Amino acid sequence: MGELWPVPDVLAYLAGRWRTERSVRDLASGDEGRFEGTTVFEASAGGGLLSRESGAFTWRGMTRPAERTLRFEPGATPAAADVRFADGRPFHALDLSSGHHVADHPCAADLYRGEFTVRDRDHWRTVWRVRGPAKDLLLTTDLTREPGPRPAPSRPAREERS
Numbered sequence: 001m002g003e004l005w006p007v008p009d010v011l012a013y014l015a016g017r018w019r020t021e022r023s024v025r026d027l028a029s030g031d032e033g034r035f036e037g038t039t040v041f042e043a044s045a046g047g048g049l050l051s052r053e054s055g056a057f058t059w060r061g062m063t064r065p066a067e068r069t070l071r072f073e074p075g076a077t078p079a080a081a082d083v084r085f086a087d088g089r090p091f092h093a094l095d096l097s098s099g100h101h102v103a104d105h106p107c108a109a110d111l112y113r114g115e116f117t118v119r120d121r122d123h124w125r126t127v128w129r130v131r132g133p134a135k136d137l138l139l140t141t142d143l144t145r146e147p148g149p150r151p152a153p154s155r156p157a158r159e160e161r162s
Helices: 010-014
Strands: 016-026 032-043 049-059 062-074 080-085 090-095 100-107 110-120 123-131 136-145
Touching (some): 010 062, 016 049
Antiparallel strands (some): 016 136, 080 090
16 A cells, blocks of 8 residues: 555645545445545635535445535644534544544444555545444545645634743
């Protein structure tokens, strides 16, 4: 897979527009699907970034529009972020200081384990393995930066402590 690309400022790295391609495999049934679209990371009013993913999802021969919104809030260091669902519920932590991160998200009886790998300044990948009583999925997403200006992320001022 190549060398890892450390990210000193995760919000600055993610800001902008990315081409998004995801394969979805149901390991129990053998069904396969595909999402193709874009993800735009733009400054949010409260600090951090809003991630807006939109495109088309094909599953079992049917293609439908699909979208989701996540919030990437500043973490403890610039290389880290707290990822939340659009409604503010916690999803997972993200620390790309080494260019690689593994995160878990329990969801009812299922466990989502995500692996995040930064390949270079314009390419990163997420792989989610979902296991539970009713799910056995592998979701692999490749993101490629689209050309154009990179908006500055919104970061709240940090308090000085004496």
